[in-house]
Amino acid sequence: MSDLIVIVYPTESKAEEVRQRLLELQKEYLIKLGDAVIATKTESGKIKLNQLMNTTATGAISGSFWGLLIGVLFLNPILGVAVGAASGAIGGALTDVGINDAFMKDLAASLHPGNGALFLLVQSITSDKVLKEIQGFGGHVLKTSLDETKEQTLRNALESASKAAEADAAQK
Structure with a gap:
């Protein structure tokens, strides 16, 4: 089961x-992410999602391959590539993997313009090591599906970094 953290x-x-x-921590097997998306809100109020994987492009590439293969079988590879790419792109555009886009846009509507919300779908995690690595970045927990104790531990780690940054700014 995966946990959602925003x-x-x-x-x-x-x-x-x-x-x-x-x-980088995922390459070290400390965390396994199902999805990691950044949502921002522009000055005009439009929500922009910065996703790791472009499903439309992935679908077009996959469709091109299969279209070429089928086209070779039926002696028309050019037509096969074109039809395969088009159908793959349409299929990719209609596919939503990971975190639901509508959910992210609804939640990101509460952001202040310029802020960035990091949506994480965490499949597994070595909590103590990962928290130690990201607590220095600060941030504010908007939403999680973690239990109350894990959520509070995350909030405390991020708030300690935010307070330290504020103290440094006040001294300057």
Whole structure:
């Protein structure tokens, strides 16, 4: 079973920095992510999702391959590639893997313009090691599906970094 965690950062670049760090930790087998999406809200109020995987492009590539293969069998590979790419792109665009896009857009509507919300679908995690790695980035927990004790541990770790950053800013 996967857990959903949504953390808000002051900027999209800070959220991207955390996502990249989590992807590095995934290579070290400390966390397994099902999805990691950054949502931002523009000044005009439009919600933008920055996803790791583009399902339309993936579908087009896959469709092209299968279309070419079928086209070779029926002696018309060019037509097969074209039809395969088009059907794959349509299928990819209609496919929603990971976190539901409508859910992310609804939740991101509460963001302040310029903030970045990092949506994580966590399949497994070594909590103590991952928290130690990301607590320095700060952030504010917006929503989780964690139990209350795990959620509070996450909130405390992120708030300690936020308070330290505020103290540093006040000293300058």
